[in-house]
Amino acid sequence: MPDDTQSLGRCPNCDERLTAAWILVEYERDDGTEGIWAECPTCEDVVAPE
Structure with a gap:
């Protein structure tokens, strides 16, 4: 079972x-690295965590 508390990074809009x-x-991604899109619980935007 995945750990839902694992940090992905920060929202580029609201931090x-x-x-x-x-x-x-x-x-x-084309270069073989993993990409993620997530919903920010604060600003409610769909973002790529930084």
Whole structure:
């Protein structure tokens, strides 16, 4: 079972800490690295955590 408290980074809009519970999409980029889109619980935007 995934750890929903694992930190993904911060929202680039409001600097809120994002955790795995907010992941919407996980994907593989062309360079082989993992990309993530998550919903920010504070500003409610869909963002790529930084």
